[in-house]
């Protein structure tokens with residue numbers, strides 16, 4: 001088993017060139033800053049590499065057909081299906097220009113890492129990835145960088161830096177999403193509110209940031225009290241299970257539920273119904289499924305902030321901009337609606 005120290009010795013002796021060193025270090029999962037420190041005292045590794053795949057190059061390679069590989073994280077809810085369909089539809093409409101393939105990590109981080117490696121081995125021109133969990137996917141993105149393949153991260157991010165470790169993050173402002181739910185609850189409820197929180201998948205960017213954004217607002221208000229929070233894995237079954245546990249512990253005490261996505265909110269509603277809880281429970285959620293927007297219009301759910309899964313058109317557009325030699329911003333921001341009783345009925349068609 002080669003260790004990073006061995007690589008360091010080899011490059012110092014001149015037995016490895018810089019490119020080989022970067023590639024080998026990436027294979028070991030060594031952080032880019034550690035690699036940079038060895039190479040040139042911490043300067044940008046992408047600059048040190050022969051190519052600069054995290055920026056639009058001065059001369060974009062011209063090809064008749066570009067291979068695009070999309071590493072999907074899982075297909076466990078309608079949001080993921082909508083995203084997968086959107087990508088497939090758009091790229092398959094442009095078969096003359098793009099050969100599109102995708103793979104599914106089936107909720108396994110290790111599988112997603114090896115799926116990204118498969119795309120590297122296939123020498124695709126572009127890798128599009130939605131990192132299931134942000135930290136473990138950093139090494140996979142680094143490997144693509146070392147292989148000079150531009151990576152576009154969509155919907156979720158790895159923990160590297162956009163514009164440096166990968167081309168861009170295309171996605172929503174998760175902190176703002178959580179904050180919007182918080183603001184609605186502050187403005188539209190009165191008196192003491194005991195609440196429970198259904199977290200998205202542990203280690204996933206939207207779970208981390210939706211929590212942060214919400215708490216930034218709610219924690220300033222002493223009348224809100226968090227009874228409990230737990231990972232419901234962004235699924236209906238997960239949300240229902242977690243909510244059942246909360247109900248058996250806190251029952252009628254629960255005044256509000258904050259769910260990091262619609263599926264878990266639906267699961268929570270099912271759990272409340274089957275427990276026979278009929279009191280008014282405020283529900284705040286994120287995603288914007290059509291049937292969730294309808295539930296907001298009907299008053300069953302208080303507020304839903306959109307997180308649009310239709311990434312096909314914007315990803316296609318961004319890759320085209322790259323190919324046209326345009327500078328890509330580190331963050332291509334997706335803008336979201338906030339659905340409330342006042343506007344939901346007229347916005348149902350913006351859902352998926």
Ligand code: GYE
Nearest residue numbers: 079155156206234261307
């Ligand atoms: O909210 C959820 C999905 O990463 C933004 O993941 C996405 C989230 C979305 O499973 O429903």
